[in-house]
Amino acid sequence: MAGTTTTTTNTATGNTNPTANLPPLLDLTIDNITPNTIRINSQASDARLKYLMARLVTHLHDFARETRLSSDEWMAALQFLISCGKICSDVRNEFILLSDVLGLSLLVDNINHPTLPGGTEGSVLGPFHTHDAPVLPNGSSMTSDPEGEPMLALCTVKDLKGNALPGVTIDIWETDSSGHYDVQHADRDAPSERCIMRSDDEGRFWFKGIKPVSYPIPHDGPVGKLLERLNRHPWRPAHVHFKFEKDGWDPLVTALYLKGDPYESSDAVFGVKKSLVVELGKVDKATAEAYGVKEGSWLLKHDFVLSTQKETEELRDRLAVQELEKLGLNMKLVDHLPVPELD
Amino acid sequence: MAGTTTTTTNTATGNTNPTANLPPLLDLTIDNITPNTIRINSQASDARLKYLMARLVTHLHDFARETRLSSDEWMAALQFLISCGKICSDVRNEFILLSDVLGLSLLVDNINHPTLPGGTEGSVLGPFHTHDAPVLPNGSSMTSDPEGEPMLALCTVKDLKGNALPGVTIDIWETDSSGHYDVQHADRDAPSERCIMRSDDEGRFWFKGIKPVSYPIPHDGPVGKLLERLNRHPWRPAHVHFKFEKDGWDPLVTALYLKGDPYESSDAVFGVKKSLVVELGKVDKATAEAYGVKEGSWLLKHDFVLSTQKETEELRDRLAVQELEKLGLNMKLVDHLPVPELD
Numbered sequence: 001m002a003g004t005t006t007t008t009t010n011t012a013t014g015n016t017n018p019t020a021n022l023p024p025l026l027d028l029t030i031d032n033i034t035p036n037t038i039r040i041n042s043q044a045s046d047a048r049l050k051y052l053m054a055r056l057v058t059h060l061h062d063f064a065r066e067t068r069l070s071s072d073e074w075m076a077a078l079q080f081l082i083s084c085g086k087i088c089s090d091v092r093n094e095f096i097l098l099s100d101v102l103g104l105s106l107l108v109d110n111i112n113h114p115t116l117p118g119g120t121e122g123s124v125l126g127p128f129h130t131h132d133a134p135v136l137p138n139g140s141s142m143t144s145d146p147e148g149e150p151m152l153a154l155c156t157v158k159d160l161k162g163n164a165l166p167g168v169t170i171d172i173w174e175t176d177s178s179g180h181y182d183v184q185h186a187d188r189d190a191p192s193e194r195c196i197m198r199s200d201d202e203g204r205f206w207f208k209g210i211k212p213v214s215y216p217i218p219h220d221g222p223v224g225k226l227l228e229r230l231n232r233h234p235w236r237p238a239h240v241h242f243k244f245e246k247d248g249w250d251p252l253v254t255a256l257y258l259k260g261d262p263y264e265s266s267d268a269v270f271g272v273k274k275s276l277v278v279e280l281g282k283v284d285k286a287t288a289e290a291y292g293v294k295e296g297s298w299l300l301k302h303d304f305v306l307s308t309q310k311e312t313e314e315l316r317d318r319l320a321v322q323e324l325e326k327l328g329l330n331m332k333l334v335d336h337l338p339v340p341e342l343d
Numbered sequence: 344m345a346g347t348t349t350t351t352t353n354t355a356t357g358n359t360n361p362t363a364n365l366p367p368l369l370d371l372t373i374d375n376i377t378p379n380t381i382r383i384n385s386q387a388s389d390a391r392l393k394y395l396m397a398r399l400v401t402h403l404h405d406f407a408r409e410t411r412l413s414s415d416e417w418m419a420a421l422q423f424l425i426s427c428g429k430i431c432s433d434v435r436n437e438f439i440l441l442s443d444v445l446g447l448s449l450l451v452d453n454i455n456h457p458t459l460p461g462g463t464e465g466s467v468l469g470p471f472h473t474h475d476a477p478v479l480p481n482g483s484s485m486t487s488d489p490e491g492e493p494m495l496a497l498c499t500v501k502d503l504k505g506n507a508l509p510g511v512t513i514d515i516w517e518t519d520s521s522g523h524y525d526v527q528h529a530d531r532d533a534p535s536e537r538c539i540m541r542s543d544d545e546g547r548f549w550f551k552g553i554k555p556v557s558y559p560i561p562h563d564g565p566v567g568k569l570l571e572r573l574n575r576h577p578w579r580p581a582h583v584h585f586k587f588e589k590d591g592w593d594p595l596v597t598a599l600y601l602k603g604d605p606y607e608s609s610d611a612v613f614g615v616k617k618s619l620v621v622e623l624g625k626v627d628k629a630t631a632e633a634y635g636v637k638e639g640s641w642l643l644k645h646d647f648v649l650s651t652q653k654e655t656e657e658l659r660d661r662l663a664v665q666e667l668e669k670l671g672l673n674m675k676l677v678d679h680l681p682v683p684e685l686d
Contacts, residue, residue, distance in 0.1 A: 024608030027616050028446070030453045030666075037446035037613070043574035052416065053573065055409055057445055059402035064450050066398055066670060068663045068681050073395065074451045078438040085428005095421040102400055103371070103380035107407050108417045110373045230396065231386035265367030270380070273370050320411045323373075327409060338411050 034061045047339040083222040091183035096127040097223040100269035101232070113250060114315045116307045118160050123255040124271040126217075128181040129243065133171060133194040139291065141208035142195035148177040148210025151298035152283055152291055156203045157244060158305050164203030165306060171196050171243035172207065179215025206291065211280065211298045212238040214263050227268065234268050237261035244304065250312035256302055278302060377404045390682040426565040434526035439470040440566040443612035444575070456593060457658045459650045461503050466598040466614040469560075471524040472586065476514060476537040482634065484551035485538035491520040491553025494641035495626055495634055499546045500587060501648050507546030508649060514539050514586035515550065522558025549634065554623065554641045555581040557606050570611065577611050580604035587647065593655035599645055621645060 022043075028036055034057060041053045063069070084094040099105045105124045113122045136142060143150075157165045173194035175181050182192040197205045216234040219227060227234050238261045244252040257264065257272050259279045264272060281299040288295040317336055324331045324338055331338040365386075368379055377400060384396045406412070427437040442448045448467045456465045479485060486493075500508045516537035518524050525535040540548045559577040562570060570577050581604050587595040600607065600615050602622045607615060624642040631638040660679055667674045667681055674681040 022609070025610060025613055025615070026608050028449055028613045030450060033446045033450050033453075033613065040575060040609075041573050044572060045574065046572070049572060052410055052412075055406050059406045060445060060447055061450055063398050063402045064447060064454065065666065066672065067395055068454050068659075068667070069395075069451055070680060071451060071455045074442070074447075078436070078442065081424065081438050082428055082431045082436070085425055085431065088425045088428065093421070093425070095424050099417070099421065102403060103376045104403055104407060104417075106371055107373060107376050107404055108412055108414060110371075110376075111407065111411050112414045229387060229389070229392060230384050231388065232383060265369050266365070266383075267368060270368055270371045270376065272368070316411075323408065324411070329409065337413060 030065065034058060037061075047334065048337055051339050080222055080226075087221045091130075091188075092218065092221075093127040094221050094223055096125075097217055097221075097269075098226075100124055100126065100217070101223060101227060103270050106270045109253065111320075112316065113252070113312060114319055116160060116311055116315060118305055119307045120252060120254055120304045121273045121275050122253055123239075123241075123273065123276055124269050125243070125253045126241065126269065126271075128183060129171065129173060129241065130183060130191065130194065133173065133191050133196050136195040136197060136207070138197060138200060138204070138206050139208075140195065140197075142172065142193060143176075143208065143210045144192045145176040145210055149298055150293060151209050151211045151280070151300055152206070152287070152293045153209060153240075153300040153302075154204075154206045154287075154291075155301070156303045157199050157205070158203050158303060160305060160307055160311070164199075164201070165246065165249070166199055166201045166203060168199040168203075168205075168244050168246040168249070168306070169196060170199065170205055171245075172209070172240065174209060174212045174240045175215050177210060177213060179213050184218070208291075208293060209240065212240050212258060214238045214261050217268055232268065233263075233266070235263040236267055236269060237263040237272060239271070240300070242304070244306055246306070248309055249306045250309050252304070252306055254304070256300065373408065377401060380404075390677065391680055394682050423565055423569075430564045434473075434531075435561065435564075436470040437564050437566055439468075440560055440564075440612075441569075443467055443469065443560070444566060444570060446613050449613045452596065454663075455659065456595070456655060457662055459503060459654055459658060461648055462650045463595060463597055463647045464616045464618050465596055466582075466584075466616065466619060467612050468586070468596045469584065469612065469614075471526060472514065472516060472584065473526060473534065473537065476516065476534050476539050479538040479540060479550070481540060481543060481547070481549050482551075483538065483540075485515065485536060486519075486551065486553045487535045488519040488553055492641055493636060494552050494554045494623070494643055495549070495630070495636045496552060496583070496643040496645075497547075497549045497630075497634075498644070499646045500542050500548070501546050501646060503648060503650055503654070507542075507544070508589065508592070509542055509544045509546055511542040511546070511548075511587050511589040511592070511649070512539060513542065513548055514588075515552070515583065517552060517555045517583045518558050520553060520556060522556050527561070551634075551636060552583065555583050555601060557581045557604050560611055575611065576606075576609070578606040579610055579612060580606040580615060582614070583643070585647070587649055589649070591652055592649045593652050595647070595649055597647070599643065 025036055037057045038054045042050055044050045084098060087094045109122050115121045157168045159165055176193050182188050197207060199205045214235055214237050219234040224234060238258040239255040241255045257277045259277050283293055283295055283297040283299045285295050317333055320338060330341045332341045371379055380400045381397045385393050387393045427441060430437045452465050458464045500511050502508055519536050525531050542548045557578055557580050560579060562577040567577060581601040582598040584598045600620045602620050626636055626638055626640040626642045628638050660676055663681060673684045675684045
């Protein structure tokens with residue numbers, strides 16, 4: 001009947017769904033399933049979600065079409081995802097590992113935190129950051145590993161113009177000398193080899209840790225099995241993680257890698273940047289006395305450089321617009337995130 | 344040194360990895376992460392796995408680049424996958440549901456089981472098929488639901504030429520009158536509303552069940568939340584599932600849908616095909632007496648048609664070659680699955 005709009009009431013969720021306004025979903029095939037799935041998902045009111053779903057469905061379907069994905073492969077993939085989910089716990093995130101070894105984490109980090117000239121480059125967060133690290137005063141020791149080789153770290157954090165940045169919160173974490181983060185020990189009763197510091201008035205922070213060692217990412221789960229089938233090793237070169245936060249400044253997740261590590265150029269999670277590879281020195285007598293460590297201990301010195309939130313945001317927006325144009329996509333940014341330009 | 348090949352020994356897995364033969368993985372960026380991830384994955388010896396990974400990585404990365412995926416969105420996606428994994432159990436597969444509502448299940452089924460002219464079309468398997476259904480002789484009742492409206496099903500299974508197919512194993516399952524499969528009841532102690540039958544010498548099989556009802560797919564989990572955010576209803580039109588198996592014949596997973604169901608043309612998982620929509624009749628006096636049911640009960644009559652494994656395989660291979668050519672991909676089929684043609 002002309003002008004009549006029928007709606008379908010969803011008694012299960014209480015929603016009234018105007019699916020009756022959509023073309024019928026019948027006889028879907030290899031060739032028409034994609035536009036139809038996108039169309040039914042386009043009932044979402046959130047333009048960004050709608051765009052994300054449209055691109056997700058397109059890529060997922062194209063993947064199946066290009067590979068002629070077999071039913072067995074499809075089921076194996078679902079089982080793989082289930083097993084990733086099952087092994088996740090408060091202290092293990094297999095999906096971050098999966099994202100890491102597929103290069104997605106690196107990519108998302110680079111998209112979101114482009115580096116301004118002179119700024120410190122980012123690196124992957126990895127799955128071992130926790131929220132229970134103790135806040136320690138500068139100069140403290142964050143290690144409780146007597147087997148580790150003592151290392152003194154003397155660092156600064158500055159802005160792009162070279163001004164000291166005081167009051168920056170710095171999360172620092174590394175493995176113990178066996179190559180395990182504290183959370184990987186079943187008997188962990190307190191945080192270890194991790195701490196939170198604050199930069200002083202001159203932008204300095206310093207702490208006692210241990211010389212990092214190379215270690216394999218957890219490879220006793222589904223991601224480890226995948227790496228094995230790909231003939232890839234699970235090793236990461238020795239590194240210390242750092243996470244910088246200060247209101248108004250772009251949060252920086254990065255790491256410093258030891259020069260000469262056997263996995264320096266084959267990191268299983270693609271995190272290494274040349275600018276983040278450092279050579280350890282040795283603590284001299286004066287430094288040893290000043291910081292209360294043994295002469296000849298390992299010495300890590302590094303100057304970190306942050307950009308402001310605004311600086312990074314402007315660069316990110318500019319790159320987004322530029323790259324989407326290159327891809328031939330007609331987009332606008334809403335809340336700094338692309339959605340299709342429909343007008 | 345000329346002619347010297349260095350290899351990296353992976354002490355964790357015992358593998359010897361020739362990563363030293365690969366270009367260094369350093370300074371990876373938005374622009375070079377994809378080819379580098381594909382290159383390191385190409386150490387796999389299985390050509391099919393290598394191709395699947397290359398396409399997966401390409402689509403995953405393109406998705407992130409085209410959407411400029413934010414760190415928050417990335418983390419939300421990982422959390423979504425974790426919660427899907429966590430809700431999975433022996434009797435619930437949230438990833439099949441996810442694949443279903445994204446149209447992937449329909450697509451994979453169509454790719455793998457193309458229908459020959461005259462053959463019965465397939466439909467989605469869904470997550471509620473079990474392996475513990477009782478084998479019942481023809482004419483049995485598979486229902487234990489006194490609230491359901493009794494339905495007699497009289498079916499045949501034939502080949503493309505109209506010959507009866509005896510000895511076909513037929514898995515049959517449907518919900519009870521409340522719209523729940525047996526496995527959805529926490530107190531399930533035995534299979535119900537499901538059975539396995541065998542076609543007789545004339546290709547016939549018949550059973551007593553109940554008139555199927557429309558029902559929402561489980562929407563108390565992450566997939567339900569996603570549908571809600573997409574303003575999509577979770578309903579499936581009333582249907583009975585069938586799964587046919589016989590050596591030498593292409594396994595057929597399908598379902599029959601009731602004509603006139605309010606969700607007939609908006610199935611949440613895209614399963615409905617016009618050729619699978621049936622109108623129920625009523626049992627007449629003679630039939631009632633012959634099958635020991637009440638006159639006036641619902642009557643489902645359907646003739647299913649199977650194709651041989653060889654017939655389907657040839658069609659699948661032909662379509663694969665044809666579609667990959669259309670996509671401009673230079674592929675060959677190995678074990679009926681595409682891998683790149685490198686020679």
